[in-house]
Amino acid sequence: MMRFIKIQIIAIICFGISFQSCTDVIDVDLNDGSPSLVIEASIDWKKGTQGNQQTIKLSMSSPYFDTNTTPVTGATVRVTNTHTKEVFNFTDQENGQYTVSDFLPIIDHTYVLNVQVNGEMYTATETFMPVPEFSRIEQSLEGGFDDEALEVTFYFNDPEGISNYYLSSFQAESDLFPLFSDFSDEFTDGNEIFNFYEKETGDSDDEAFVSGDKVRINLYGISEQYYNYMQLLLEQYNSDGDPFSAIPAKLKGNCINSTNPSVAVFGYFRLTEFVEDTYVFE
Incomplete structure (x- = not known):
């Protein structure tokens, strides 16, 4: 599918005190790429809680001008603790969300995410990191x-x-x-x-x-590794409109298609302990 942007270019030509302006319309051809799997796997553990309730979201990427997302259902999603060998199977809620109610977060333990969908396996590895109060x-x-x-x-x-x-x-x-x-x-x-x-x-x-x-x-x-990823992401976001900033590049998370590594996949599998508070100004 082709999409078009209309860009107005106004040229001002000075002849003494007279001015002439013209407006041209340029049609820019934007080709839509093939949709890719998007994995939103943020396993966030609030300090002082059990952290059993967790959700992973799957969707397909959409064209630039399309604000709608397509949820992915029918996938098999599991997370494995490589130290204890315990496997946590996430349940398909049939809306792109996959949930679990018995997850056991352990600081400094490494976990592996496996997502199987449409005959292909996607994997990622991350370690649970602590946070101070x-x-x-x-x-x-x-x-x-x-x-x-x-x-x-x-x-x-x-x-x-x-x-x-x-x-x-x-x-x-x-x-x-x-x-x-x-x-x-x-x-x-x-x-x-x-x-x-x-x-x-x-x-x-x-x-x-x-x-x-x-x-x-x-x-x-x-x-x-997640810190390095967020550095690049925030740098690109905060440099929007800066003519001296680096050219934005496609960010690659830690998720890979292990069945076919050449197939792109977006998103990140992160494991974090966090603290939160609400401050009220006096």
């Missing part, structure tokens, strides 16, 4: 970019002597999506680490935080 969450006018705007800051103590990688998210009640950031303890090993969120009021319609506003804060412990 928040030591405190505070509001201030001093730590952000605008000394007249409130920001919220969380703190935690990084474990010493091991490499740790983190993903954090902030989401205010007025935010459609959370704001993600990734960081490591490469230069802060064993020290107190913090991250803050302040509304960017200068270049947007956002208003600064006021008393009573709520922000949901999550901190995830993630693997090094």
Whole structure:
């Protein structure tokens, strides 16, 4: 199928004080590629809970201008703990979601995801990573970019002597999506680490935080390979519209088609322990 974009090019030609403009319409041919399997396998374990309830989502990729997704049903989905050899079979809910209610997350254990669909096997391997507790969450006018705007800051103590990688998210009640950031303890090993969120009021319609506003804060412990993946993903997302940024590349997750490696598959199998809190501005 071919799709077209109309682009208007306005040329202004000056002759003394007279101006002439013209508008051309260019039809750009966009070919749709073959749909690929998308695996959303985020096994997130809230610290202090059992983590038994987990969901994996399967769908097919869609053309650029198509906002609809096609769920994948009839697949066999299982996750295996390579240390204990325990297998967790996910149940098809016939809407693209596959669920399990007896999952057992164990920190530092490695798990293998297997998805069998349409005669092909997709696999991925990941290790469960721990996360520290928040030591405190505070509001201030001093730590952000605008000394007249409130920001919220969380703190935690990084474990010493091991490499740790983190993903954090902030989401205010007025935010459609959370704001993600990734960081490591490469230069802060064993020290107190913090991250803050302040509304960017200068270049947007956002208003600064006021008393009573709520922000949901999550901190995830993630693997090094997922940290590298998120670095590239966030870099491409945040550089949108920057003429000096690198050309976006197709991001490849840790899922592969083991039956036919040349067949593309999108998505990621991640295992994270996380902490969360909701801060209310005073």
